[in-house]
Amino acid sequence: MKTETKTMLEVSGLGHRYGGANGHQAIADLTFQVRTGELACIVGPSGCGKSTMLRSISGLIKPTSGKVQLNGSPVNGVPEDLAVVFQDYSRSLFPWLSVRSNVEFPLRSRGVSKAERRERADEVLEWVGLSAAAKKYPWQLSGGMQQRVSIARALACRPALLLMDEPFASVDAQTRFELEDLLLRVRKQFDSTVLLVTHDIDESIYLADRVFVLSKSPASVVADLEIPLGDERDQITTRESETFVHLRSEVARLLDVRTAAAPKPEAAEAPEPEAEAATPEAEADEKPAEAAADSAAESDVDEQTSDADEKSADDAEKSTAKQWAEAEQAEAAETAKRN
Numbered sequence: 001m002k003t004e005t006k007t008m009l010e011v012s013g014l015g016h017r018y019g020g021a022n023g024h025q026a027i028a029d030l031t032f033q034v035r036t037g038e039l040a041c042i043v044g045p046s047g048c049g050k051s052t053m054l055r056s057i058s059g060l061i062k063p064t065s066g067k068v069q070l071n072g073s074p075v076n077g078v079p080e081d082l083a084v085v086f087q088d089y090s091r092s093l094f095p096w097l098s099v100r101s102n103v104e105f106p107l108r109s110r111g112v113s114k115a116e117r118r119e120r121a122d123e124v125l126e127w128v129g130l131s132a133a134a135k136k137y138p139w140q141l142s143g144g145m146q147q148r149v150s151i152a153r154a155l156a157c158r159p160a161l162l163l164m165d166e167p168f169a170s171v172d173a174q175t176r177f178e179l180e181d182l183l184l185r186v187r188k189q190f191d192s193t194v195l196l197v198t199h200d201i202d203e204s205i206y207l208a209d210r211v212f213v214l215s216k217s218p219a220s221v222v223a224d225l226e227i228p229l230g231d232e233r234d235q236i237t238t239r240e241s242e243t244f245v246h247l248r249s250e251v252a253r254l255l256d257v258r259t260a261a262a263p264k265p266e267a268a269e270a271p272e273p274e275a276e277a278a279t280p281e282a283e284a285d286e287k288p289a290e291a292a293a294d295s296a297a298e299s300d301v302d303e304q305t306s307d308a309d310e311k312s313a314d315d316a317e318k319s320t321a322k323q324w325a326e327a328e329q330a331e332a333a334e335t336a337k338r339n
């Protein structure tokens with residue numbers, strides 16, 4: 001993969017404090033750059049502020065200090081040419097829209113014509129191996145397939161920068177390997193620039209051209225490592241290679257994983273329940289609206305389904321716009337309080 005020397009993303013002195021002057025400093029003075037065509041991974045300890053950083057970069061929250069520039073322009077609000085893939089695919093996909101309509105959805109607000117939406121959706125669905133599932137609903141798919149829909153939806157927007165927040169953390173180990181390889185293939189196909197956050201050291205090295213290691217909270221960059229593993233990577237031989245093993249130890253040392261892994265006495269007494277990914281089956285039980293959609297999925301009347309999806313997408317767009325407006329008002333109120 002050819003990485004250009006041009007800088008696509010420039011993060012300078014980025015900091016965010018939740019809750020005003022006496023609140024919680026989640027990230028502090030983050031500075032790094034991602035070049036055009038690069039796949040960069042950010043690895044850091046749990047709770048160090050990785051999601052806060054991604055939300056600041058994507059314009060979802062306004063950082064309290066520092067700045068973010070995308071292709072030389074400051075990021076104020078969510079840029080059109082940026083797409084985000086979240087860990088929780090079950091929440092980020094609309095259960096009442098078919099797979100194809102989910103993929104087409106963000107293209108509507110970008111003014112892409114109906115014919116082109118369909119064309120782009122079909123292209124990316126083919127790339128992620130989901131052409132046959134285009135008319136299904138997300139809850140009819142496995143977790144790994146749902147995350148492939150999220151990736152397809154992001155790629156359909158042809159983003160300059162693809163941000164991924166722990167995108168493979170909610171699937172089993174084998175599916176995770178498959179999705180990692182899928183990401184390597186599609187970033188090559190679509191010439192994507194990717195910034196991926198993970199807490200998995202091996203995953204960061206396997207995927208990346210460059211790994212940024214973060215400190216404990218409040219996060220700052222403690223190392224910027226080039227990953228000289230070449231373009232062709234393989235889950236078995238790459239992970240066995242001397243370079244990989246050496247880099248893994250280096251990142252582990254930087255993260256001080258022995259200290260981090262030591263159980264705290266109170267944690268041993270009252271362990272935090274592990275987050276469980278909701279299964280599509282369990283979700284189907286809980287969602288009567290989806291049961292209605294199920295019968296639509298069984299039907300082979302594509303146009304009818306497509307019309308219903310269009311209406312659902314319109315409703316979803318209104319509801320999303322309302323949520324954005326509310327979030328913006330809340331953010332403005334917080335900023336006013338701070339000042």
Ligand SMILES: Nc1ncnc2c1ncn2[C@@H]1O[C@H](COP(=O)(O)OP(=O)(O)OP(=O)(O)O)[C@@H](O)[C@H]1O
Pocket residue numbers: 018019024025026044045046047048049050051052053199217
């Ligand atoms: N909306 C919020 N209001 C107040 N504090 C927050 C908010 N969101 C996150 N935090 C705090 O900021 C710190 C960083 O959280 P963040 O979710 O960014 O970390 P993370 O590295 O992504 O965590 P994890 O690895 O567990 O996903 C945490 O202490 C968290 O409790």
